Amino acid sequence: LATRAAGRQYLAVLKADVDHLGRLFSRGLAVREDGSTGSRITLSRVMAASRSLDWFFTRWLPQFLRAEYPNTYTVYAGGDDLLLVGPWNQVLDLAEAMETKLRRYLAGNPAITWSAGVAICPPHTPIHLAVEGADRLLEQAKDADALGRAGQGRNQVACLGTVLPWKHFTAALAEARRLAGWVSNGILSAGMLRTLMWAAREALRWVPHLAYQISRLAAPEAQQKEEWNKALAWLVNLKEKGLSDLPADQISELDTLRLVADYAAYFSWRREEHGQTEQT
Numbered sequence: 001l002a003t004r005a006a007g008r009q010y011l012a013v014l015k016a017d018v019d020h021l022g023r024l025f026s027r028g029l030a031v032r033e034d035g036s037t038g039s040r041i042t043l044s045r046v047m048a049a050s051r052s053l054d055w056f057f058t059r060w061l062p063q064f065l066r067a068e069y070p071n072t073y074t075v076y077a078g079g080d081d082l083l084l085v086g087p088w089n090q091v092l093d094l095a096e097a098m099e100t101k102l103r104r105y106l107a108g109n110p111a112i113t114w115s116a117g118v119a120i121c122p123p124h125t126p127i128h129l130a131v132e133g134a135d136r137l138l139e140q141a142k143d144a145d146a147l148g149r150a151g152q153g154r155n156q157v158a159c160l161g162t163v164l165p166w167k168h169f170t171a172a173l174a175e176a177r178r179l180a181g182w183v184s185n186g187i188l189s190a191g192m193l194r195t196l197m198w199a200a201r202e203a204l205r206w207v208p209h210l211a212y213q214i215s216r217l218a219a220p221e222a223q224q225k226e227e228w229n230k231a232l233a234w235l236v237n238l239k240e241k242g243l244s245d246l247p248a249d250q251i252s253e254l255d256t257l258r259l260v261a262d263y264a265a266y267f268s269w270r271r272e273e274h275g276q277t278e279q280t
Contacts, residue, residue: 002123004071005087007180008269011123012091012159015134016098016116017081018053019142019154053080056105064101069094075131083131088120088266095157096173099166115141118159120266146251161200162259164251172256175234176263182231183268187224192217192235193264199242200258207242214239 002009058078065072065084072086072094084091095116106112117137121130137158145152146164157169164172179196182188195213199206214235220228241254253260 001071001073001085001087004090006089007267008088008265009123010088010120010266011085011125011130012088013119013121013127013130013134014084014086014091014095014116015082015119015131015138016095016114017138019113019115021053021080050079054078056102057082060101060105061098064097065094068097083134085127085130089263091118092159092173092263095159096170099157099170113155115154116157117141118157120160146255160259160262162256164256164259168251168256169259172259173263175253175256176260176267178234179260180264180267182227183264185224185227187220187228187231190268193261193268196238196257196261197265200261207239210235210239210242 002011005011057080061077061082062074065074069086069090071090072084075083075085077084084094086094095118099114102114115138117134117140119130119133119137121133140153140163141156141158142153144150144163145156146162146168153163156163156165158164162172179188179193183190183193192213195206195210199210214232217232219225238253238257241252
């Protein structure tokens with residue numbers, strides 16, 4: 001499976017489940033259409049809700065994987081939870097796609113959410129250790145938010161050292177793919193990517209260094225000029241965000257930078273530059 005990954009030949013283990021399922025059955029079914037509460041909890045309603053969720057994971061999901069993500073292996077999927085293994089970048093794409101599909105299946109119902117942990121690991125990692133890593137990340141997604149506040153979790157995904165609500169994960173993944181393209185196409189250097197990876201871990205100490213690196217950028221050939229300008233604007237915006245006072249409760253590009261930079265590093269990794277085999 002790992003050989004089918006983009007860039008670095010690593011696997012990802014995705015573990016996920018529906019949030020507050022017990023509370024959903026005990027309280028959610030007691031809400032009437034007018035918003036009031038009452039005795040609407042019946043055995044038939046609970047069974048119908050349970051069957052609907054089970055159908056998504058046991059019937060729809062396997063068909064979707066076969067059609068769109070054939071390299072993904074299902075360890076188990078049923079009830080309200082699942083465990084999947086596949087090439088690292090495809091599993092991240094799958095997590096994003098599943099959030100979109102589940103929202104649509106639930107008709108956008110905000111009361112039903114899910115959380116996931118995605119552990120990325122070398123291909124020869126013992127499966128029980130990879131699953132333990134994914135389980136710890138799932139607990140992080142359920143316990144804390146992207147700003148580190150305990151008890152603010154759920155409806156999130158944890159991966160690549162970052163915990164994000166699904167909507168921010170989708171935006172961060174788009175940024176990560178864009179940065180990966182810039183590095184892979186030589187618009188931004190591996191040195192700049194290393195600066196961004198360091199910046200994601202060093203808080204405000206990285207701002208002067210990033211400003212220095214930006215000043216050293218040289219314009220590429222004419223055919224890459226447009227993308228280079230976009231990359232430069234993105235870097236300058238990142239630097240400005242690092243210098244500004246952002247609201248304490250607002251998730252910004254700085255909070256997603258570790259995921260964005262690490263994804264780009266995995267994606268742009270080339271075997272011919274690091275030897276022909278992974279060291280695991």
